[in-house]
Amino acid sequence: MIRFEDVSVTYDGAAEPAVRGVDFEVPEGELVLLVGPSGTGKSTILNSVSGLVPHFTGGTLRGRVTVAGRDTRTHKPRELADVVGTVGQDPLSHFVTDTVEDELAYGMESLGLAPDVMRRRVEETLDLLGLADLRDRPIATLSGGQQQRVAIGSVLTPHPRVLVLDEPTSALDPAAAEEVLAVLQRLVHDLGTTVLLAEHRLERVVQYADQVAVLPAPGAALLLGTPAEMMAVSPVYPPVVGLGRLAGWSPLPLSVRDARRRAGDLRERLAGAVREVPSGTRPTPSSSAPSPSTPAPIAEVRALAVRRARVQALRHVDLTVTPGETVALMGRNGAGKSTLLGALVGLVEPSGGTVRVGGLTPHRTRPKDLVRKVGLVPQEPRDLLYADTVAGECAAADRDADAEPGTCRALLSDLLPGVADDTHPRDLSEGQRLTLALAVILTARPPLLLLDEPTRGLDYAAKARLVRLLRSLAAEGHAIVLATHDVELAAELAHRVVLLAEGEVIADGPTTEVVVSSPSFAPQVTKILAPQQWLTVTQVREALG
């Protein structure tokens, strides 16, 4: 259905092709998962199926890409729209209408479908993706994950024969991600839809794939095979595969269920091993604090309520954060995580209750004074960056924070060597942009550091670098609060997990306690080795010695 024949793409001005000699086929009615570290060309391959490469991105495409027999070089994206539905990495940039319902209908309208068919499919899709309550909402007022669901819904309604999805679950909560993948699988099985999908969070998707295509390194040849074959050789793999490799299981398990069946021996070996307190996870924040007295909190939230237009986004929220602790805020899309971070940094005004950060009331404090107390790395780091060059961005950060000139640049070079001063922030990769935003925020050395979905778009290596960095900041005494759907990240990093549901705190405790009992928020290793309480492959490796 999709065929690549010896395809190479070279972007204008680039010395090397972004992808080289790509030659593979996605048969009709199969779901093929495209994986690989950042920058290996996954988006480039996806965009050449929809025709965005080279028609919109520029550059040169050699070889041939055909979709349902149509050559994408001679057919513009518009002329492929009746066959291919695409969701890109940045759904916001693709929305064409203002409300949820209109957006779901738009693709069908442009194809001229009958009104009764459109009506039926809109209703179906609203139900399928849990959007019914949001049907009249302006898209601009939706949470990140709600927007991503709308973006996915809007390509499903025209029933395209081919779906091309670039990280479709990056902003979704774990349950929503499962729901979306179940919908895709149903389309593949029942309607024979062909799906090509790229994703970094393999723990969410690998078990749904018929085949996996791996781009091991920039410019390297693409490998194609069954998920089990590919997971044995891929440089990126989910924790279930990491555990399987560690335990020497063959064939490698791809799902928690497969792994549980094999895990008897491993559980026995682990029961014998001394269970140490895992690195990065302390039983309670205060019990291991250096001084006998608990440090004074850096942030205190009492009975916080926030209304956003007609939505009660938060109610009765109490939260205390002390220096040196890392707190993960988790909960379904729209639960109020970003709103709570917004209240801590003064962007969102409480409608009731109080918020105190470093003795100040954030929404009544001048930004200049507040930057020394608290900094937020937003869900879309681009929202924070407005200069034309990396150097300009860093100079502005130094000024805003009254820091020595060169402070921000030194931080950036430390975190991420090799980013040139004259690069436009727009041309950085997702991970590079996140790191730049982090350096900008850290320039003021705020004692409270907030991050909204920091692992969106990051590969496993970039995530590991972020974990190391945040751990060392916590060890220096920074308090860190991160809103995340990445259960594996929370397991690695957080001392404490706070679960929000419909604007209320429903659990607040040490990571192990909160996640072990939750089917949605438990990491893979926990599910595989239950009833023993392990969180990560690293912990298991250390325990086995």
Ligand SMILES: Nc1ncnc2c1ncn2[C@@H]1O[C@H](COP(=O)(O)OP(=O)(O)OP(=O)(O)O)[C@@H](O)[C@H]1O
């Ligand atoms: N429009 C463009 N113009 C110039 N270079 C580009 C463009 N898009 C991508 N590149 C470069 O091509 C290479 C492959 O990028 P691509 O986005 O396809 O990788 P990816 O595997 O999807 O990465 P990620 O997982 O980070 O999204 C990178 O070096 C990137 O900087």
Ligand SMILES: Nc1ncnc2c1ncn2[C@@H]1O[C@H](COP(=O)(O)OP(=O)(O)OP(=O)(O)O)[C@@H](O)[C@H]1O
């Ligand atoms: N400007 C706004 N106007 C009206 N409602 C809003 C606005 N911003 C957010 N909301 C609503 O407030 C609720 C909480 O949103 P918030 O962004 O805090 O959720 P979240 O937990 O961060 O979600 P996600 O996991 O999807 O990022 C959602 O129902 C959202 O639709």
